[in-house]
Amino acid sequence: MTATLSRAVGPPRMRRKAPSRRVLLLVLPMVVVFAAGFAVPLYFVVRFSLEHFDAAGGQPWGFTFDQFRTIFTTPLYGNLILRTLGLALATTVISALIGYPLALAITRGPRRLRAPLTAVVTIPLLTSVVVKTFGWQVLLSTDGLLQRTFDAVGLSSVKLINTSTGVVIGLVHTYFPFMVISLVAALAALDRRTEEAAAALGSPPGQVFRRVTFPQSLDGLAAGSALTFVISMSALITPQMLGGGKVSTIVTVIYQQATTAQNWPLASALGVVLLIITFLILSLQTLAVRRATRG
């Protein structure tokens, strides 16, 4: 009764207007950039991936799934995809292991540590990837500081330059800021009172973290992981410079095929595969977040 009454005398419902021309005008630049910079190239990539390749005769216009068949039946490419995923996974896991404590220190630690720690995270982002990677080349090389240290402590069997290990080190340094930023956002948004409530309900500090803080940061961890995984999976410079041609990933092979071998159809098909993997991972993350927030 009261409800009907208040609805009757309440303010009139706003009727949703059709988007006006002015709004369309506002999004027009974005639409142009999107079309020219993304939709059209994507179309060509997909189109190229469905063409023949003839090393002698170039690229006769046609329609075939030859490239995809090659990728999915040749062990070489299967291994390539697995290695790429493995490198991205290792990078993501290590970034999470380094990033979580760092994010905790930034959000929970003493205030005067906040600025220097944030700098540690943001400076790699502000530095050119090439410069960073050159630095790592020096450190990781056979007579570099890090390799010598490894040799000195009896870890000489671990080789750093031109190995997956070196590539992962470089990838972690380049991309862990994305993990930390996602985690800091999640931890800063978390209601600290829930932690106090957990303590008052009988939880010692470790349990508060396990049962209340960590579960509430899972969204941030999922977002950071998806981001780190996807970006490190599509990295080119780091695997090329630190892998020295011995650690190939989908992206380095795409680069080789497109530039050296001039095999655009195969390069495009690999690109499409990479795109699909990326899409699957992002969908998985969205799904996980939706499951977690479902009431």
Next chain:
Amino acid sequence: MTATTRRRAPATADVDPRSDVVLAMHGVSVVYGATRVLREVDLSVHRGELIALLGPSGSGKTTMIRTIAGFTHPAEGQLLLHGRDLAGVPVHRRNIGLVFQSYALFPHLSVADNIAYPLKVQKKSRAAIKARVAELVELVQLGGHAGKRPARLSGGQQQRVALARALAMDPELLLLDEPLSNLDANLRREVGEEIRRLQQRTGTTTIMVTHDRQEAFGMADRMAVLRDGRIEQLDTPRAVYRRPANAFMAGFAGDANLIPGTVTATGPTEVTTAAGRLATDDETTAGAEVVVLVRPEDVRIEPPGDAAPGLLAATIAESFYYGSSLVVQADAGGVRVQALVTGAANVRFEPGQRVSLRIDARDAVLVPGGATS
């Protein structure tokens, strides 16, 4: 100038001294940097009672419950829970329930899992947890919501979850921080009464913080009024209202006419004020300068008549009609006297109208400490 006043009879039945003290605070002071937020607070909370900590913002009431909960540590003084010193006892070992103003429910857990939290922490058996949660869900009337996430509940429902979660641990003491302030104004009284019923049914010893005196009056067995980190008065709501400790308390507890005067006769006491002569049942010494408290609802408006002790000649200045009551401002010898007339549907007063104000001797209370305190 301070007058010595004695009460003729104890205004309230004091809390039974035989009932056990759950929480005792002795001379507790809390210091943040250079500011002293709590100053030598003494408080005894008895089993099963609900004490309201009432005070304006910044009076130290939230600090007080955070200190009791263990988030803040006193610089001086002692806290005893069932006689056990709480110094050095961490928050999670105190067994003191706390309901936050924002409820602080765990957003990642369902209603049932929120309530089950303290039981899981205590490592109760699965069957015992299930039974206790069902019982609590029933108690706070959340049947049908147990599987939902807190975000899908209304404010009032969330608050009941927070209450059930705190009660699940069977706390020795329950602390409620502004339990009603996040609710719609029209829900507050209803929820307040519900909390009070629940508290009485479960017999949970409770301290509630509020800045709303209506809440404190309606829910509390006793109320402690805080001001600048000190307890100004600790007594039953009735006593605080009828027998305020000082002029500040008189005004804080409700609308008040505070009329200064001189005692001109004793046994029975008569006070001569600028407004006229007032009779009071309180006893004091002749010649003392006093302040007389008269609540507006105790002022009766009558046709003009001869002045007598307790009968003031006055002129109506203004009147405001509030539906259930009529607030009248009258001028008695230059003193503004406010009267509250209830059931006044057909009563009208015009400005300038001459009237008599009748104030019974039992309703005229001498306020200790004079006008300033």
